[in-house]
Amino acid sequence: MSTETILYIILAGIVALLLALFQYKFKVKSMSKQYMLFAFLRFITIFSVLLLLINPKFEQLKLTSEKPKLLVAVDNSNSIVQLKQDENAKQAIQSIRDHAALNEKFNIEYYTFGNTLNATDSVSFTEKQTDISSALEALQDIYKDDVAPTILITDGNQTFGSDYEFSSYNQPVYPIILGDTTTYVDLSIRQLNVNKYAYLKNKFPVETILVYNGKEPVNTTFSVTTGKQTVFTKHITFNSTNNSEVLQFTLPANHVGLSTYKAHLQPLETEKNKANNTKNFAVEVIDETMNIAIVSTYYHPDLGMLKKSIESNEQRKVSILKPNEIKSKLNDFHLVILYQPNNQFKFIFDAIKTENKNAFIIAGTQTDWFFLNEQTNAYEHDITPQTEIYQGVFNTNYSTFIVDDLDFESFPPLQSTFGEISFFTPAEILLFKKYGSLTTEEPLLATLETNGRREALLLGENIWQWRAQSYVNEKSFQTFDNFIGKLVQYLASTQRKTRLIVDFESFYEGVNSVVIKAQFFNKNYEFDGRETLQIQVKNNETGEETALPFVLKNNNYQVDLSHLPAATYDFTVRATNENISKAGRFTILEYNVEQQFLNANVSKLNVLANKTNGMAYFSNSYDSVFNELISNKKYSSIQKSTKTTLGLIDWKYVLGIIVFCLSLEWFLRKYNGLT
Numbered sequence: 001m002s003t004e005t006i007l008y009i010i011l012a013g014i015v016a017l018l019l020a021l022f023q024y025k026f027k028v029k030s031m032s033k034q035y036m037l038f039a040f041l042r043f044i045t046i047f048s049v050l051l052l053l054i055n056p057k058f059e060q061l062k063l064t065s066e067k068p069k070l071l072v073a074v075d076n077s078n079s080i081v082q083l084k085q086d087e088n089a090k091q092a093i094q095s096i097r098d099h100a101a102l103n104e105k106f107n108i109e110y111y112t113f114g115n116t117l118n119a120t121d122s123v124s125f126t127e128k129q130t131d132i133s134s135a136l137e138a139l140q141d142i143y144k145d146d147v148a149p150t151i152l153i154t155d156g157n158q159t160f161g162s163d164y165e166f167s168s169y170n171q172p173v174y175p176i177i178l179g180d181t182t183t184y185v186d187l188s189i190r191q192l193n194v195n196k197y198a199y200l201k202n203k204f205p206v207e208t209i210l211v212y213n214g215k216e217p218v219n220t221t222f223s224v225t226t227g228k229q230t231v232f233t234k235h236i237t238f239n240s241t242n243n244s245e246v247l248q249f250t251l252p253a254n255h256v257g258l259s260t261y262k263a264h265l266q267p268l269e270t271e272k273n274k275a276n277n278t279k280n281f282a283v284e285v286i287d288e289t290m291n292i293a294i295v296s297t298y299y300h301p302d303l304g305m306l307k308k309s310i311e312s313n314e315q316r317k318v319s320i321l322k323p324n325e326i327k328s329k330l331n332d333f334h335l336v337i338l339y340q341p342n343n344q345f346k347f348i349f350d351a352i353k354t355e356n357k358n359a360f361i362i363a364g365t366q367t368d369w370f371f372l373n374e375q376t377n378a379y380e381h382d383i384t385p386q387t388e389i390y391q392g393v394f395n396t397n398y399s400t401f402i403v404d405d406l407d408f409e410s411f412p413p414l415q416s417t418f419g420e421i422s423f424f425t426p427a428e429i430l431l432f433k434k435y436g437s438l439t440t441e442e443p444l445l446a447t448l449e450t451n452g453r454r455e456a457l458l459l460g461e462n463i464w465q466w467r468a469q470s471y472v473n474e475k476s477f478q479t480f481d482n483f484i485g486k487l488v489q490y491l492a493s494t495q496r497k498t499r500l501i502v503d504f505e506s507f508y509e510g511v512n513s514v515v516i517k518a519q520f521f522n523k524n525y526e527f528d529g530r531e532t533l534q535i536q537v538k539n540n541e542t543g544e545e546t547a548l549p550f551v552l553k554n555n556n557y558q559v560d561l562s563h564l565p566a567a568t569y570d571f572t573v574r575a576t577n578e579n580i581s582k583a584g585r586f587t588i589l590e591y592n593v594e595q596q597f598l599n600a601n602v603s604k605l606n607v608l609a610n611k612t613n614g615m616a617y618f619s620n621s622y623d624s625v626f627n628e629l630i631s632n633k634k635y636s637s638i639q640k641s642t643k644t645t646l647g648l649i650d651w652k653y654v655l656g657i658i659v660f661c662l663s664l665e666w667f668l669r670k671y672n673g674l675t
Helices: 003-026 034-053 086-099 100-105 130-140 302-309 343-355 367-376 462-475 477-491 601-610 623-633 653-670
Strands: 056-066 070-076 107-113 152-155 173-177 186-194 197-199 202-213 217-225 229-238 244-252 257-266 278-286 291-295 317-319 335-339 359-363 379-381 387-394 412-416 421-423 427-435 438-450 453-459 500-504 507-509 515-520 533-540 545-549 551-553 556-560 568-574 580-590 639-649
Touching: 034 197, 034 507, 034 653, 056 343, 070 130, 086 100, 086 107, 086 130, 086 379, 086 601, 100 202, 100 623, 130 438, 152 427, 152 601, 173 623, 186 257, 197 568, 202 229, 202 278, 229 244, 257 359, 257 515, 257 580, 257 623, 291 302, 302 462, 317 453, 335 477, 343 367, 359 387, 359 477, 367 379, 379 556, 387 438, 421 438, 427 462, 438 477, 438 568, 453 477, 500 568, 500 580, 515 533, 515 568, 601 653
Parallel strands: 070 107, 070 152, 152 173, 197 278, 291 317, 291 335, 335 359, 359 453, 507 580
Antiparallel strands: 056 639, 186 202, 202 244, 217 229, 217 257, 257 278, 379 421, 387 412, 387 427, 427 438, 438 453, 500 515, 515 556, 533 545, 533 568, 551 556, 568 580
């Protein structure tokens, strides 16, 4: 409280005393005990009122002690069971829970990780993937401002994601290593590469890498079977120097549809892990290819990107042509992509109208809008000499076909002609334009359908940068290529739109999520989010049937079937309120990458511990971890002070005193017959 406030309080006391004495001494000219009581009550009342007007501030200082956090991250993947370390992991968790000194010094928070990080201490060791790097990144985001040493209970085996050995995690890591460094004799199929698609009556290539871990010479046999038929076999000899073999061979594609195969490397009798001697794979055989033409008058990086992205699907072939080169070949293509058209494209637009062909038009800074506006009755673009850059914003209400948001707002902007575009026919906007921080209602990418002819319009060049950014975001081109593939599939298809669309793969690898998506449209072919969709799935091997509801997410319905075991399934998707259904078949391939490991990855865990100023311990000596954490003075409680300022006007009992004194004075005066 300041000196000025104290002086005001003293002055208030003097004023209150003088007013009370004036009321009951100078007016009355006598001072009985009764009047002294009245004067005292009046003094308290006036002084309290003046205090409320002055409203003095009182400061409170509160000291609290905050313990450092201790993070316990437990590997919940299936490899822990494979290495027979599940009980050791559970014992380590229980020891942390029961350690009194550790719990007294730290606030302990438990997490499990496999494919993702989860805030729980319950372990099942059923996760099919391990991403240690992602788990560490998530923990760093959560505890970036805290002191939080981390106990990492794991075997160190990672199946996907960035290499955690090079993680930038800034908290000390103390790995408790589950497993040992013992070397076992082992034969394994380290990798098997095959295309997802093959053409009928052609041969498709298969490449496999076989690895031997041992010193003595061994003989084995590698074979590939489909059903009961063996389609490839080879005898192989390994020794300590010749401990790997790369096999490259071809298999015939004789039947249309999905063909499943099993690659098998004959195990040794002494092998500890025989699960890594077998790999299942599948190939979808198709009897036709889709031919697509990209037409442009000049070369641009976008052209090569589109070709590579579209041809990532083996059933599509792309040709890059000049306008005069396609004149006699137009009917050979299922779709034409017109890149920045000008008056040299005149006969192509005439042929598209005559043949009612679908088209994908990409406009940019070199587009002749005078020409393009004349060639279509569907839209018209303002003609200006200015150019501008625009980012894309995903339209979650887009319903023409199922497509996911690729985090388009993180992609580099596209360059385009400045100006608005007006549509004269119904158009679905897939991406809106974003100028700086302003999201507009103007289309960057739109699709439209008139008289059975489909068209897409992209108002921007340099889309090659999007594919590069998608790789940075996802560590793979697949997500972006799937997006382009769906757009091409929609444009190349001439099938009539149906009210129920189901999006699924013919086969899923057992290591990946099995998610089926669907869209339902009302009678006006508008997306309907009020319908209830159900999927009936039948296991063709066991006959077991499962019924599950779809969940509405953004502009489509989804159902996750990742819990299903490896098998071939027939399914039917039904709209419960209307008599509409769609059937299909998919196969889940049996493969558990977590079963491929024989040892703990001790070297990488040691590197991680040393890099973060921690220390690695084996599961039989984790008491040393506890002692290190307890004795380390870096992990001390932090004393925090909290200063709060309270005003007297917030004290309700002061008002109570005023009311009490006034009421008592009034009552006593009336009781004694005073006015």
